[in-house]
Amino acid sequence: MATIPNRESSSEFTVPEVVKEKIAAVVQRTWGARLLSGAILSIAAALVILLAAIVIDWAFVLFDPGQRAMVTYSAGLLMGLIGVGLIGFAGLRRLSPIETARQIDEQIPELQERWSSVSEFSTTNESEEYRGSEAMRLKVAEEAAALGGIVEPKQIRIGRELPIALGCLAGGVALWFFAFLIDARQTSILVRRFFAPSAAISLTQIKSENGDKIFPRGENLKLEASVSGRPRSDAILTINREDGTSESHPLELLSGDSPRFAFPLKNLQESFSYRFRSGDGETPWHTIKIAERPSFKRVDFRIVPPAYSKLKEFHQESLPKSVKALQGSKLLLTLESNVALKSLVLEGEDKVNQTPIAGEGNEYKLELELEDTWVFRPHMISEGGLTSEDATRCEIVVYRDQAPVVTIAAPTTDVAVRPDDTVTIAFDAKDDLGITRAELVVYDGSTN
Incomplete structure (x- = not known):
């Protein structure tokens, strides 16, 4: 008649302290490596998600800050979920002492599976028929403790999780390296806009050449805008009138030394505000105030x-x-x-x-x-x-006021007369302002 082993019997067998400490050290090291691997994989995933987000922003030209914020928040949420999942999964995958002992025995053949054996002896509730005699278990424990000196926990290979995680991180970094290599300026702008979706950060920079100004009534004006960064082939000019009406004008890029857009306005009679928009860039609202020229x-x-x-x-x-x-x-x-x-x-x-x-x-x-x-x-x-x-x-x-001019008209030559004779003297007097009074001064012979 067969004997059924008593599975409810308990064992007071304990693992040697040196074996227990080194197994615990390997368990802790393996667990830490898995946590580190999860964190590294989370960073690698975040890099890939961030790159995908800015590619979406670049490809679809997300102008609306609300759309950019949606991409940022969605990417951030996905990063968080993946990070929590990877680190949480790594934290839950903690090796048991028996699994660790088997791993040590596999890497150190000299142990001849003694460490895994003593670990199993301490945890099993099987009868002696299955566990062996007490003397045999003690003998195995002594031999396992004696071989403890050849086991160095730091030299035990703890799996491929960490190298794989580092490889994934290197791949993510390589993707970013190529992104910056292709266009460092656009990449840096997209990254800054990802972290500040509502800020005025754009790949296409457009600037009004007219700005805010006071302009004469009835004259012609050409609104112009220069473009830099990532030029687009088209733009929209929006004009808001004082009466509340608004109008939009599509513009095409003008060829020349520098890319620009232009729109002519004729016979301006009322003030207005305007704004250029091209790609993901736009100018602030500017005002043209119509006024009279001084006269x-x-x-x-x-x-x-x-x-x-x-x-x-x-x-x-x-x-x-x-x-x-x-x-x-x-x-x-x-x-x-x-x-x-x-x-x-x-x-x-x-x-x-x-x-x-x-x-x-x-x-x-x-x-x-x-x-x-x-x-x-x-x-x-x-x-x-x-x-x-x-x-x-x-x-x-x-x-200037010129001096009067006087000329003798008659007599024109010297004449000799008796003292009692009457002499008629005629003269002409002229002045640019006219003559109001003229005097004739006579000098007798006694006057020098």
């Missing part, structure tokens, strides 16, 4: 001659192209601009400039004594920076 709303031009000349005052309600003035006359000039001015200068062609004095409103006055001929052009700059378009040339020709 004269009123002109009062007066030349007041000296009182002695009895000449009439010259008056004109515009700047004369040319006018004569007696030396010593006064120029009284009043100018009123249609807009507020930053400056008003009467620029002389002889480099002698005059600056009228500002009065009430947009009125300016100048009082000047005329000594020499003066040719000038008014130059106005509005507070918005617009200049006067038509600088009328005004010439004031200053002439």
Whole structure:
């Protein structure tokens, strides 16, 4: 009749301390290596996911920050899930002492499976028929402890997980190396935009050449934008009018030394805001404010001659192209601009400039004594920076008051007369201002 082993019997057999410590050291080292492998694989996966995310951004030209944020958050979530999964799986795969002892026996044949045997002896509940006698187990334990000196935990191979993980990491790094090798600038921009999806970071940089400006009413303007970085062949110009309407104009890239876009606007009458967009880049909103060029709303031009000349005052309600003035006359000039001015200068062609004095409103006055001929052009700059378009040339020709000219008309030769004779003397007197009084001075023979 067969004997059934008693499986409920327990064993008080213990593993030698030296064997237990070295097995525990290998278990801990293996577990740490697996955790490290999981972390390295997580980093490698993150590198690949990040590269895939920026490739998606590059290929589909994600302009909307919301779309870029979705890619960033999705990639980050995937990185986190993979990282937790890999590290968690590695942490749960902890070797048992028996598995570790078998691994040590396989790598050190001199042990002749003694370490795995003593590990099994300490954990099994089989009867002595299956475990062997107590003396045999103690003998195996003594031999296992005696061979403990040839076991060095740091020299035990702990599996291929770590080399495989390092290989995967090297592959991920190689992919990034080639990405930077192909185009370091675009790659770095895409990486920065991945981590800051709402920031103004773009592969295509587009800049308005006009910017914000004040522009004269009724004139033509060409809106231009220059492109750098990753130029695109097309762009959109969006214009918002003051009445709330909006319009979009597709633009094509112009050939030349530098890529640019342009759009002409004619006869501008109202202010507007505009923005260029090309690829994933756009300009900020700029404003073109329409204003009037400075011009004269009123002109009062007066030349007041000296009182002695009895000449009439010259008056004109515009700047004369040319006018004569007696030396010593006064120029009284009043100018009123249609807009507020930053400056008003009467620029002389002889480099002698005059600056009228500002009065009430947009009125300016100048009082000047005329000594020499003066040719000038008014130059106005509005507070918005617009200049006067038509600088009328005004010439004031200053002439001198010439001395009177007197000539004897008769007699024209010397004559001899008696003391009681009457002599008629005729003479001509001329002056540029006219003769009001003439005197004849007679010298008798007694006067030297």
